[in-house]
Amino acid sequence: MAEQSMPLWEVFIRARTGLAHRHVGSVHAADAEMALQAARDTYTRRGEAVSIWVVPSAAIVASDPAEKASLFEPTASKIYRHPSFYEIPEEVGHM
Amino acid sequence: MYTQALNEAVERPRVVEDPEKLAAFQARIDAEEKIEPNDWMPEAYRRTLIRQISQHAHSEVVGMLPEGNWLTRAPSLKRKAALLAKIQDEGGHGLYLYAAAETLGVSREELYEQLLAGKAKYSSIFNYPTLTWADIGCIGWLVDGAAIMNQIPLCRTSYGPYARAMIRICKEESFHQRQGYEIMLTLCRGTPEQKAMAQDALNRWWWPALMMFGPPDSESVHTEQSMRWKIKRFTNDELRQKFVDATVPQAHYLGLTIPDPELRYDEATGHWRYGKIDWEEFKRVIAGFGPCNRERLEAKRKAHEEGRWVREAALAYAAKQRARAMAQKIAAE
Numbered sequence A: 001m002a003e004q005s006m007p008l009w010e011v012f013i014r015a016r017t018g019l020a021h022r023h024v025g026s027v028h029a030a031d032a033e034m035a036l037q038a039a040r041d042t043y044t045r046r047g048e049a050v051s052i053w054v055v056p057s058a059a060i061v062a063s064d065p066a067e068k069a070s071l072f073e074p075t076a077s078k079i080y081r082h083p084s085f086y087e088i089p090e091e092v093g094h095m
Numbered sequence B: 001m002y003t004q005a006l007n008e009a010v011e012r013p014r015v016v017e018d019p020e021k022l023a024a025f026q027a028r029i030d031a032e033e034k035i036e037p038n039d040w041m042p043e044a045y046r047r048t049l050i051r052q053i054s055q056h057a058h059s060e061v062v063g064m065l066p067e068g069n070w071l072t073r074a075p076s077l078k079r080k081a082a083l084l085a086k087i088q089d090e091g092g093h094g095l096y097l098y099a100a101a102e103t104l105g106v107s108r109e110e111l112y113e114q115l116l117a118g119k120a121k122y123s124s125i126f127n128y129p130t131l132t133w134a135d136i137g138c139i140g141w142l143v144d145g146a147a148i149m150n151q152i153p154l155c156r157t158s159y160g161p162y163a164r165a166m167i168r169i170c171k172e173e174s175f176h177q178r179q180g181y182e183i184m185l186t187l188c189r190g191t192p193e194q195k196a197m198a199q200d201a202l203n204r205w206w207w208p209a210l211m212m213f214g215p216p217d218s219e220s221v222h223t224e225q226s227m228r229w230k231i232k233r234f235t236n237d238e239l240r241q242k243f244v245d246a247t248v249p250q251a252h253y254l255g256l257t258i259p260d261p262e263l264r265y266d267e268a269t270g271h272w273r274y275g276k277i278d279w280e281e282f283k284r285v286i287a288g289f290g291p292c293n294r295e296r297l298e299a300k301r302k303a304h305e306e307g308r309w310v311r312e313a314a315l316a317y318a319a320k321q322r323a324r325a326m327a328q329k330i331a332a333e
Helices: A032-043 A065-077 B019-030 B043-062 B064-068 B077-102 B108-116 B133-154 B160-188 B192-211 B223-228 B236-254 B279-289 B293-306 B308-332
Strands: A008-014 A022-028 A051-056 B264-266 B271-273
Touching (some): A022 A032, A022 B077, A022 B160, B043 B077, B064 B293, B160 B192
Antiparallel strands (some): A008 A051, B264 B271
């Protein structure tokens, strides 16, 4: 009989206080508590973290790489979103 | 290397790929873009990666066995603690790699089943026995040294999750190699018997270490395609030569002799030229007839079987907790 598979979790760690959590990989575990322990043993053996998040992989909704162009390209044409679009006289000083 | 058997089976494309998509894919590779899990990729690229990454993962977890042999007999508490940490790292490396393989649409259970059934390959090096403590030194120095040589270019491999796993692994391997070399250094500075033990271990591990890089380029079926896809960055022979050039002076520093009467320094090229490798031995070990193949797989099967109740209990407990939480939620409503 094929063995029931262990759920997959994505692991995020905060390297230092003040930084955002960052995705580092995944682990298999039966529940959240075991996922945290497995993440600790797998991804933080050398003081890499001050905090860990584990999230069921199935709970993550991702954008489709095939739609990359329609999703992200339009922002490239909106140059007025960048400060360099606006001309301010030099006499005004740094702004 | 850890994926040396990659060169064995001849792949036949099972699907005919859209030439336009293929060209776009190759253009991304040529532009040094990383390929990510949900991106389109040719079926053969996917299969090559699944095989290479899983063989690599299997090698990491089987590699825990020859070293585990010396855990209870390490000569001091310091050596024991370091060896334990190293073996734990190997387990971690296996996990990073299984996770990278899973992003290609295959489950870890499936890959592990292939290993236990004897259908998957792992590095030939782990089918040699660890007879003395000096073997632990040689594994760190030579086997991990060879692994680093292969893995540093893999940090730039074209598949994103594999490259990221390799970056983590490379950071950790450097401790392994230094740990091994320090064991050799201590033995070589010890009594004549200890130095003889170090020489004996080098005699037994030298040639198997050179075989880790896989068959010579002339016989390597996959190299060309893997180089084009930038899965591989150097050929087997290139990496083997780099390893020999780096390692020979380290052996001389220890005052040990490389067991190769033909070894000589080539002034013109700056390379150490080595003698003929016994590829028949390599083929035997890869085919399952090395000194420890059977023992290694039996140990893995036993561990898997004896851990089955733990996995089942953990899943049953998680299911019970979920059901209880659900019942409480319904009762509260």
